[in-house]
Amino acid sequence: xxxxxxxxxxxxxxxxxxxxxxxxxxxxxxxxxxxxxxxxxxxxxxxxxxxxxxxxxxxxxxxxxxxxxxxxxxxxxxxxxxxxxxxxxxxxxxxxxxxxxxxxxxxxxxxxxxxxxxxxxxxxxxxxxxxxxxxxxxxxxxxxxxxxxxxxxxxxxxxxxxxxxxxxxxxxxxxxxxxxxxxxxxxx
Numbered sequence: 001x002x003x004x005x006x007x008x009x010x011x012x013x014x015x016x017x018x019x020x021x022x023x024x025x026x027x028x029x030x031x032x033x034x035x036x037x038x039x040x041x042x043x044x045x046x047x048x049x050x051x052x053x054x055x056x057x058x059x060x061x062x063x064x065x066x067x068x069x070x071x072x073x074x075x076x077x078x079x080x081x082x083x084x085x086x087x088x089x090x091x092x093x094x095x096x097x098x099x100x101x102x103x104x105x106x107x108x109x110x111x112x113x114x115x116x117x118x119x120x121x122x123x124x125x126x127x128x129x130x131x132x133x134x135x136x137x138x139x140x141x142x143x144x145x146x147x148x149x150x151x152x153x154x155x156x157x158x159x160x161x162x163x164x165x166x167x168x169x170x171x172x173x174x175x176x177x178x179x180x181x182x183x184x185x186x187x188x
Contacts, residue, residue, distance in 0.1 A: 059080065060079060070126055071137050077126065088131075097124045098121070098125060101124045104117045105117040146184060149184050150180035150183075153179075153180040
């Protein structure tokens with residue numbers, strides 16, 4: 001009995017080693033580049049899901065729904081792009097898509113449509129971040145920190161003049177904002 005259990009374990013382990021991780025050459029396979037390896041990996045995972053009775057499970061089903069939206073969008077796009085080559089041929093396609101989505105936001109007539117188009121715009125912006133190897137979540141957190149620091153500087157400047165920020169004119173806000181941006185550039 002112990003021999004049978006050992007053999008079962010050995011066969012399962014051997015199969016796992018052969019199937020995972022993907023290799024650039026194994027048996028009849030001769031994969032030329034990273035994209036070929038990733039596409040083969042997806043074929044192997046699809047076959048594995050089918051063998052486990054989970055053939056209806058898709059490529060994106062393993063992405064946690066509880067992830068922050070920016071992280072989730074970047075993971076969806078990364079999986080579709082890397083594993084299936086479902087991607088733009090160059091970054092200009094992503095930039096054009098951003099412009100298209102912005103036009104659609106501006107053309108939206110009702111709040112629900114506008115919200116949907118803004119979601120598409122954000123999704124396209126995350127794709128641009130992915131193309132430039134920028135973590136969208138981290139980039140937005142850093143932008144939030146810069147905004148907060150700059151805004152605090154504007155508030156402090158207004159207080160130093162004996163004013164409240166609510167008393168500042170739009171022109172004064174812009175002047176103070178430009179000064180705060182100069183004092184706190186994008187690179188932190």
